[in-house]
Amino acid sequence: xxxxxxxxxxxxxxxxxxxxxxxxxxxxxxxxxxxxxxxxxxxxxxxxxxxxxxxxxxxxxxxxxxxxxxxxxxxxxxxxxxxxxxxxxxxxxxxxxxxxxxxxxxxxxxxxxxxxxxxxxxxxxxxxxxxxxxxxxxxxxxxxxxxxxxxxxxxxxxxxxxxxxxxxxxxxxxxxxxxxxxxxxxxxxxxxxxxxxxxxxxxxxxxxxxxxxxxxxxxxxxxxxxx
Amino acid sequence: xxxxxxxxxxxxxxxxxxxxxxxxxxxxxxxxxxxxxxxxxxxxxxxxxxxxxxxxxxxxxxxxxxxxxxxxxxxxxxxxxxxxxxxxxxxxxxxxxxxxxxxxxxxxxxxxxxxxxxxxxxxxxxxxxxxxxxxxxxxxxxxxxxxxxxxxxxxxxxxxxxxxxxxxxxxxxxxxxxxxxxxxxxxxxxxxxxxxxxxxxxxxxxxxxxxxxxxxxxxxxxxxxxxxxxxxxxxxx
Numbered sequence: 001x002x003x004x005x006x007x008x009x010x011x012x013x014x015x016x017x018x019x020x021x022x023x024x025x026x027x028x029x030x031x032x033x034x035x036x037x038x039x040x041x042x043x044x045x046x047x048x049x050x051x052x053x054x055x056x057x058x059x060x061x062x063x064x065x066x067x068x069x070x071x072x073x074x075x076x077x078x079x080x081x082x083x084x085x086x087x088x089x090x091x092x093x094x095x096x097x098x099x100x101x102x103x104x105x106x107x108x109x110x111x112x113x114x115x116x117x118x119x120x121x122x123x124x125x126x127x128x129x130x131x132x133x134x135x136x137x138x139x140x141x142x143x144x145x146x147x148x149x150x151x152x153x154x155x156x157x158x159x160x161x162x163x164x165x166x167x168x169x170x171x172x173x174x175x176x177x178x179x180x181x182x183x184x185x186x187x188x189x190x191x192x193x194x195x196x197x198x199x200x201x202x203x204x205x206x207x208x209x210x211x212x213x214x215x216x217x218x219x220x221x222x223x224x225x226x227x
Numbered sequence: 228x229x230x231x232x233x234x235x236x237x238x239x240x241x242x243x244x245x246x247x248x249x250x251x252x253x254x255x256x257x258x259x260x261x262x263x264x265x266x267x268x269x270x271x272x273x274x275x276x277x278x279x280x281x282x283x284x285x286x287x288x289x290x291x292x293x294x295x296x297x298x299x300x301x302x303x304x305x306x307x308x309x310x311x312x313x314x315x316x317x318x319x320x321x322x323x324x325x326x327x328x329x330x331x332x333x334x335x336x337x338x339x340x341x342x343x344x345x346x347x348x349x350x351x352x353x354x355x356x357x358x359x360x361x362x363x364x365x366x367x368x369x370x371x372x373x374x375x376x377x378x379x380x381x382x383x384x385x386x387x388x389x390x391x392x393x394x395x396x397x398x399x400x401x402x403x404x405x406x407x408x409x410x411x412x413x414x415x416x417x418x419x420x421x422x423x424x425x426x427x428x429x430x431x432x433x434x435x436x437x438x439x440x441x442x443x444x445x446x447x448x449x450x451x452x453x454x455x456x457x458x459x460x461x462x463x464x
């Protein structure tokens with residue numbers, strides 16, 4: 001117990017981010033940071049390729065059945081889509097700001113911005129489920145052979161719902177994973193892990209969060225606005 | 228802030244690759260971040276405004292605005308927004324150029340993927356003789372498990388709901404319900420004229436549905452109007 005107390009008082013004087021050097025297999029802290037970023041960018045490339053399959057399916061089925069997709073976008077409420085877009089853009093700003101805060105050693109602001117980002121992610125999911133998925137699913141606007149909506153006027157509308165649920169569903173899964181990652185950052189920020197000399201994790205999760213935003217920037221007009 | 232960075236010689240880095248090397252550590256000023264957020268929100272407003280204004284314009288002046296106008300405005304704005312996020316929030320503008328090269332080569336591959344797929348679809352009709360045939364067997368889930376054969380799933384959903392309502396609440400309730408929904412369906416804007424208007428530009432590969440669970444169904448509509456099998460649900464237009 002005494003050793004732990006000693007450690008914690010010591011770490012109050014010398015926070016983790018100051019003590020942290022780099023893992024022994026790297027030449028320097030810079031090299032470690034750059035390698036982590038390149039690795040993250042390579043992962044983001046695979047994410048973009050994952051979503052490009054969905055975008056391609058969207059393009060092909062839209063070209064085949066334009067009226068089904070026009071009807072489909074009218075079933076969605078553009079106001080909820082816009083609200084979710086604003087929420088995600090704002091959370092992208094707060095996560096970019098949290099990197100700035102870590103670089104400037106603004107510990108309190110870092111925690112606040114990470115918390116706001118996480119709350120935005122939760123709000124996005126909440127709006128998606130309570131105002132979009134659940135009301136639509138319950139009236140039979142479902143993908144493929146689960147479809148049972150009685151008022152559809154175009155025989156290919158189940159295809160629209162398949163595209164809608166898979167694209168937004170995979171995106172929402174990414175948002176959920178983002179909630180977890182941001183929570184992890186938030187806990188670490190309270191332990192004083194991030195500061196001007198060491199903020200790799202904030203930067204990396206920030207990149208992930210921006211790609212989630214980037215995907216939504218394309219999904220939003222494709223699903224809600226094009227008619 | 229720079230108390231730790233006084234070391235000038237590192238035995239693990241005798242060439243001094245990393246001293247003074249700060250390309251990974253740009254501090255983006257808050258004013259830039261705020262300006263980018265403002266621009267992103269402005270573009271979001273613009274893209275929504277453009278889409279709503281187009282619907283209003285088409286209805287007010289009763290003109291049909293071609294699909295590509297709406298699509299290219301929306302996608303153009305999305306590309307600008309994506310660039311802002313990638314360059315400033317994701318720091319590609321300030322970062323090691325290797326990251327930008329990785330990302331743009333990925334986008335090149337995505338462009339190839341989308342272009343070749345769309346090009347194949349649009350030009351298939353130039354090559355094959357089944358241009359313009361209806362491909363309802365797969366796309367409309369005719370005869371899918373548990374659903375009656377010969378009806379597409381949209382038709383099935385409508386008919387089975389109608390039967391249920393009439394059985395439970397009578398014909399009058401159904402008539403009222405149908406009137407309400409047909410009214411709301413006509414709200415879809417000027418491009419939505421008739422359920423028969425949707426016709427795939429090209430047909431699917433013939434023979435695709437001639438085996439498997441669809442084998443017993445008629446798949447070819449050669450020589451007849453493709454509207455014949457989907458005029459049931461929205462007769463109220």
